[in-house]
Amino acid sequence: MxxxxxxxxxxxxxxxxxxxxxxxxxxxxxLSEAGKTKTRLAKYRTFRVGFLSGLMFSLVLALLLYAHFVWNQ
Ligand SMILES: [Zn+2]
Structure with missing residues (x-):
């Protein structure tokens, strides 16, 4: 393995x-240059996935807080 x-x-x-x-x-x-490019692309993809999931989490949290305050008025 x-x-x-x-x-x-x-x-x-x-x-x-x-x-x-x-x-x-x-x-x-x-393959030295191809390997570098691939690593950079992989880092960018990891960053983008983390950024998007963080953004989605913040949006859901904001929506929940908003709904909480609206429904308790
Ligand atoms: Zn080959």
Whole structure:
């Protein structure tokens, strides 16, 4: 299981290669820049998901507070 976890697909030839590899052993493609881009994109996606869930939570909380005050008048 741990071996499968350390594998990733080469973005050029789609062959399984070691995660974090800077050069594909199948097609010799340079993966150092592709890996950086992917990491940046993953960080952005994580940030966006966290931001959106926080926004949704705040909206629901505000709605609940608003309903609470309106119904208790
Ligand atoms: Zn490759």
């Amino acid at each position: 741990s071996v499968a976890k350390q594998l990733q697909k080469c973005p050029f030839c789609l062959e399984p290669i070691m995660a974090g590899a800077t050069r594909c052993k199948h097609c010799q493609a340079d």
